[in-house]
């Protein structure tokens with residue numbers, strides 16, 4: 004993969020930059036991964052899925068995590084989403100070390116602070132569109148009338164106001180991913196973690212989903228972190244983190260990458 008035409012910023016350079024650029028200095032860090040390692044222990048075989056990843060994500064940015072299959076993207080997601088624990092290293096959300104949270108606090112973080120979007124949608128097929136979106140609100144203790152109203156509004160926002168009582172199997176892939184996005188937004192999270200949100204969609208539907216994520220990020224200020232192989236996402240995000248073999252190869256700003264996109268898409 005040729006990337007020599009663009010300027011790569013290392014994590015250290017970004018940190019150094021913070022002291023000189025007032026715009027960036029004002030940006031709050033919402034997620035900080037510090038030397039994160041993950042080794043899966045399969046008895047005689049140990050898989051080193053992450054080997055010391057460092058990353059700061061700023062509030063309100065759209066950041067893409069790119070890398071080949073097996074490079075550790077989903078593993079990294081599970082770490083920063085509090086769904087699994089690193090073998091070594093730390094993850095801070097709003098500067099709180101999530102390893103220090105008890106089970107109740109961690110459940111609160113997963114329910115309120117982070118919205119998850121998965122490649123395979125992970126919707127409940129026997130529930131309607133509306134019920135799928137109301138579910139996280141019910142877990143969060145939102146009264147059912149308020150949950151109903153809020154879910155209708157969010158579903159309208161994602162263009163599914165006319166499909167409230169349909170069930171996921173009766174809907175297209177793009178519509179199902181819209182429900183998943185609506186569900187991720189249910190408890191007004193500060194962070195959306197999207198693991199390959201366009202992977203199961205055709206090009207046009209994938210573009211609609213990316214447009215929707217970008218619009219939501221711009222309108223609500225939610226931070227979007229998306230793992231992807233999809234060059235269309237790369238074209239719309241602010242920064243790209245390149246992961247290979249469980250290591251962060253480099254972090255690049257989108258605005259410095261124009262020449263590169265054509266090259267990379269041929270990968």
Ligand SMILES: Nc1ncnc2c1ncn2[C@@H]1O[C@H](COP(=O)(O)OP(=O)(O)OP(=O)(O)O)[C@@H](O)[C@H]1O
Nearest residue numbers: 043045050052070071072073074075076077078079
């Ligand atoms: N539960 C697990 N047990 C053992 N090994 C695992 C487990 N989950 C992932 N791995 C291994 O860890 C490495 C990273 O996997 P991961 O799923 O994070 O990759 P990925 O970048 O998300 O790939 P893809 O683009 O195909 O989704 C791979 O070698 C994978 O086989």
Ligand SMILES: [Mg+2]
Nearest residue numbers: 076077078198
């Ligand atoms: Mg993955």
